[in-house]
Amino acid sequence: MRGSIIWLVLGIIVAVAIQSALPRITVSGIPFTPDLLLVFLALAGVRKGRIFAVFTGFSLGILQDLTTQVNLLGLYAFIKSLSGYALGTIFQYREYWNRTVRLLAVMVCFLIHFGIYAFVTLYGSEVQIIDFLRLIFIPALLNWILYIILEKLFFDLKVG
Amino acid sequence: MLPFRWIYLNRELMSLAITAGVSLLLFFNNDTPEMRGAQAIIADVNKIISSPQRVYFDLLAVRRENEVLAESVTRLQLLNSKLLRYQYEHDRLRSMLNLVEDSPVNLLPASVINQQLSASVRSITINVGSEQGVVVDQAIMDINGLLGKTIAVGVGASRVQLITDINYLVSVRVGDQRHLGIYKYSDTTRGEVENIPRSADVEEGDLVVTSGISEIYPPDIPLARVISTSRSADSPFQKIIVELLADITDLNYVFVLSQ
Numbered sequence: 001m002r003g004s005i006i007w008l009v010l011g012i013i014v015a016v017a018i019q020s021a022l023p024r025i026t027v028s029g030i031p032f033t034p035d036l037l038l039v040f041l042a043l044a045g046v047r048k049g050r051i052f053a054v055f056t057g058f059s060l061g062i063l064q065d066l067t068t069q070v071n072l073l074g075l076y077a078f079i080k081s082l083s084g085y086a087l088g089t090i091f092q093y094r095e096y097w098n099r100t101v102r103l104l105a106v107m108v109c110f111l112i113h114f115g116i117y118a119f120v121t122l123y124g125s126e127v128q129i130i131d132f133l134r135l136i137f138i139p140a141l142l143n144w145i146l147y148i149i150l151e152k153l154f155f156d157l158k159v160g
Numbered sequence: 161m162l163p164f165r166w167i168y169l170n171r172e173l174m175s176l177a178i179t180a181g182v183s184l185l186l187f188f189n190n191d192t193p194e195m196r197g198a199q200a201i202i203a204d205v206n207k208i209i210s211s212p213q214r215v216y217f218d219l220l221a222v223r224r225e226n227e228v229l230a231e232s233v234t235r236l237q238l239l240n241s242k243l244l245r246y247q248y249e250h251d252r253l254r255s256m257l258n259l260v261e262d263s264p265v266n267l268l269p270a271s272v273i274n275q276q277l278s279a280s281v282r283s284i285t286i287n288v289g290s291e292q293g294v295v296v297d298q299a300i301m302d303i304n305g306l307l308g309k310t311i312a313v314g315v316g317a318s319r320v321q322l323i324t325d326i327n328y329l330v331s332v333r334v335g336d337q338r339h340l341g342i343y344k345y346s347d348t349t350r351g352e353v354e355n356i357p358r359s360a361d362v363e364e365g366d367l368v369v370t371s372g373i374s375e376i377y378p379p380d381i382p383l384a385r386v387i388s389t390s391r392s393a394d395s396p397f398q399k400i401i402v403e404l405l406a407d408i409t410d411l412n413y414v415f416v417l418s419q
Contacts (some may be wrong), residue, residue, distance in 0.1 A: 015401055020210065050172040058179035065186070066202045068283055070328045074186030074193065080180035085172070125346070134347075 002047065005091060008056055016042040016063060037064060038113060039147045041080060042106050045087030046094075053091075075120055077094025083113045087131070106147060110140035171386070192406070195295075196312045197213040203273075203285045204314035210273045214287075221412060223396070265378045268292060268416040270300075272316060282325040283308075286414060288317045297376045299417040305369060305382040305405030307414055318416075323383070323405055324408055331371040336398065340371055341400070343383060349408055351384060353400040358391050361397065368402050378417060 019036040037060040045053030061080030065073050086109045090102050097105065118135040189195065192375050247344045269408040288294050290313050299367055300307045308328070312319040313332040321328060323345055330343040332352055353368060366386040372379025384402035391398045 015211075020213065029408040052173045054172070056178055058183065062186075066199065067206060067285065071190060071321075071325060072187070072282070073190035073199075074188075078183035078187060080182055081183060083178060085176045116395045120229070131347070160374065 004052065008044070008059075008128070009038055010042065012056075012059060012063070015060070025123075032119065032139060034146050035139070035143050036146075038080070038110065039143055041084055041148060042087050042109065043145050043150060045084055045105065046090045046102065047155075048088070049091040050085055050088030053088035054081050054083035055084070057081045057087075068088060072120065075117065079116050081114055083109050083115070088113065105142045107140065110144050110147075111136060130131050171318045181211070198320045200289075200312035200314040200317075202319040203319045204289070205395060206285045207273050207287055207314075207317035210296060214271065214273060217412075241327065246273055261348055266418045268418065269413060270416055271413050272411045275301050283311070284320050284322060284411060286318050286320055287316065288416060289314045291316055292316050292416075293418070297370070299370075299377045299380060299381065300414050301417060302406045302411065302414050304407060306377065307408075307411070309376055309396070310416070320414075322408065323404065323406070330383065331373045332368050333371045334368045335366045336384065337361060340373075343368060343402070346401075348402045350387070351402050351404060353386075353402055354386075354397065356400055358396055358397055358398050362386060362389050362398065362400055364388060381417070 019034075022033060022036065025032055041053065041060055044056050048056075057080035058077050061077035062074075064076040064080075068076075082136050087106065090097070090105045090109075094102070114136045118131070122131065122135070127149050164398060168334050177409040186195070211254055213392055225402055264346070270288040270360045273287055292308060294313050296313055297308055298310045300309060306323060308320045308322040310318045310323075311321045316358040323330065323343070326345060328345055330344045332341055332353060333339065334341055334356060335359065339356050339362065341356045343353055356362060364386055367384065368375040370381040370383060382405050386400055387403045388401045389398055
């Protein structure tokens, strides 16, 4: 347990340090910053289970909230706690789900994460199909690809 | 079943309920003075943590910025001589009309401590605070235009709410006839100017500037440029889409405005 907490704290520090130094890239005219904290949460969640993922998600979310939000303070903490719970579910089913299903489940969690954020921020305004692509699908897809690369790099495909 | 046993058996759901509950509590109480105070403290801590990284980035940026600034200074010197002539004419005409002199705007330079912890940036932290005379509700701009306002001020750092925040509204003037409207952010680097009558003569390329009605923003701070206008039969107002002048995607140095 103590080892897990040390890894969690170290992981958060490294993720935050890299995230704050990441450049903003533009994909087909759409500005995009990888959400390394979400990717870190996914990597931790599918290996450590729900409780660990929920508290990790909450810690990362509150950190994001306190540094980047004003009127929506608490939103990232809420979404990342929820995403942590969903990602931790993948750990529960690691014996039954093959790698493809687990990766698809991670993608669904990412879609939920960006979907809730987009819903709250766009609530009450005119929304077009392109907004769904720009705010939900493309960030989820790009972060998912990053997740697969990092998973391959650090864990050599041995999920769970 | 004993409550403790029930809690233990459902500890995963309980964890989620606790964290979600705390998150929602923050979400629905984020405008309280206590939360603003907490944000100011976080801004100070943030400044200390990110200072080594800031020094590194500053060193990387200095050479390139020096080249840009040298070019800019030359251009501005040429422009300055022209403006001095206009200033002389302007002062003479004002004195003839007996107009009161506007109060000048002071600029306090600051650097952005962090902004990349989230894909959608709605606030930043800058490295000046109450020590430098910064107070809450001071306008912030970069070299291009208005960026936002201070919302929480620590000793050596401050939190800035950006104009990309969905709840951010600014009273503005647009067009040659300086029609009064309200700027509201829409997405990426765009916003909308509302409440401009259908009959108003607003064209693509017109500058949107602060109106000066609010006590926070001095008048005539450039904010955006009109990129499209449209009128519909069922609305007394036209729809004006504007492009922000401030470079939200690459913030390094900003200025705190004080009158």
